[in-house]
Amino acid sequence: RHAPPGRDAAPGRDAAPGTGEDNPPMTAATQGLPAEDTATSLPRLLPRDGQRPEHWHAHTARHGRLPYRDRRGDLIGDLSAAGLTGRGGAAFPVHRKLSAVLDAAGKRRRAPVVIANGAESEPASEKDATLLWLAPHLVLDGLQLAAEAVGADQAILYTHVDRRNDVGRRLRQAIAERVAVGADRVAVQLAEAPPRFLSGQETALVSHLAGGPAIPTFMPPRITERGLLGAPTLVQNAETLAHVALIARHGPRWFRQVGTAAEPGSMLCTIRRADGAPRVVEVPLGMPLKALISDVRADQAVLIGGYHGSWLPAIEAVRLTLDNQSLAAAGARVGAGILLAPPPDRCALIETAAVVRYLALESAGQCGPCLNGLPRMAAALTEIAVGRQRGQTQADVERWAGLVTGRGACHHPDGTARFVRSALITFAAEVSRHQRGQCTGTSKRPFLPIPHGSARTEEDWV
Ligand SMILES: Cc1cc2nc3c(=O)[nH]c(=O)nc-3n(C[C@H](O)[C@H](O)[C@H](O)COP(=O)(O)O)c2cc1C
Ligand code: SF4
Known part of the structure; x- marks a missing residue:
């Protein structure tokens, strides 16, 4: 969103000129990560060649068809066993939100709405735009499976429609691919997030989709009870839904093969080092920060968690790991996985x-x-x-x-x-x-x- 087209394009990446695949939002990097093709290998979410967007056939060849359960609520137990938490910043347990929406829908006899939050309103983050560009079908699969789990009849993908990199066109194409093969049980509507910091906050998002300003509204009621036009509403970060799609396929045990016992799984991080260019990497939770910011000098500072996050001296940061348990001791949080280290020549x-x-x-x-x-x-x-x-x-x-x-x-x-x-x-x-x-x-x-x-x-x- 904040980089000129192609600025972050990696030399030698596999792009298809004229197809719109020549300007990925940024570089997806997998350097320093474990080798592929084992149960614990990463990346799980991003395409394995790092740069080529996964179209429908490549997506299904790699991940298989959507594992619909044909039963409302069925997936929620797996999500609980997996210990998946939201990747939008607050790390809230995903199964609890789905359960709340399912309960509200039952009590109020009102079909819920599910929303994939790809607004990525944090200026330092690029991970959702990168995921939506490279692996849109994984997010859209997660949206369908979440819709099935809570019995939703409406699904919305809410993103900054990045005109320069044309993520919007890429997403429309992905939705059309799915319509052509009848993959989706609930029609997906694409909605544009205003380019404002607050537009990704869940009540702001609901207000905007209802035709109002994209500013937060007061709670209660929670949107899980009464959200978009009064319907129980599930808002999950785009990356969270991509994890949902994989847990539905491979199960909780597979998900827990990386990460820590308390904070399982992998997450996407946006790392900006001295050159300022963002790199998105998929890493296990609990990974030592020193492996992610290895080129940072001891007298530098590191910003962890973005503009709602915390500055730490690099000398302290390199002793920590990428999980909330470790970071809490230093007053920091993983947030949406942003790590920034300004070079020594900047104040x-x-x-x-x-x-x-x-x-x-x-x-x-x-x-x-x-x-x-x-x-x-x-x-x-x-x-x-x-x-x-x-x-x-x-x-x-x-x-x-x-x-x-x-x-x-x-x-x-x-x-x-x-x-x-x-x-x-x-x-x-x-x-x-x-x-x-x-x-x-x-x-x-x-x-x-x-x-x-x-x-x-x-x-x-x-
Ligand atoms: C000011 C503010 C901005 C936010 N922006 C985003 C955003 O751009 N994308 C996002 O997924 N969540 C954002 N959130 C968090 C959402 O309100 C919500 O908790 C999240 O989308 C839920 O998804 P998750 O549980 O899967 O993380 C923001 C929160 C605040 C307070
Ligand atoms: S004015 Fe209220 S709703 Fe708006 S950003 Fe501040 S705290 Fe949030």
């Missing part, structure tokens, strides 16, 4: 201030924390970054971070506060330098991606 403090300003502008401004807290935190961080902080600026930021946390209709203020707090701790030495009028950054080229044009009025979310 991550200045870049963080720019991102916080972006996050403050992207808030829907309908709750106190976002209306009052985020703009103040953004202004204070700018003061700190330009070396003009007053005696109480940092104490103010800390106080506002505490005040906004847990007080919004969604987790946008919580995530922003976490990001800001971790920056002030990790970059404490740089903050002092800035106070003395110094800065370690020598390049002004931005490293942390910020989309062009931030929301100013409500129309921007519609």
